[in-house]
Amino acid sequence: MANQPALNATVKITSKDINGNSIAKQYSTVGSVYLDFNKGMVCVVDGSGPLYFPLIPVTTVTYTITANPGGQHAIVIS
Secondary structure (H helix, E strand, O other): OOOOOOOEEEEEEEEEOOOOOEEEEEEOOOOEEEEEOOOOEEEEEEOOEEEEEEOOOOOOEEEEEEOOOOOEEEEEEO
């Protein structure tokens, strides 16, 4: 059984495919997020395990914290 996180978090990642189309994906059961600048990768760990995305094509990273009970952390990477 998965641990209940102390904070609510969502991660939305938008990337482009080889044809230039924008592909959006949202992760809602986030356990952790790692920004590895040495490898140029973002690692999102959710209920299905770790997922890796390259930082190099990223143009914006927005991290928003909403002060409600338990807090809501939202990261938008595009």
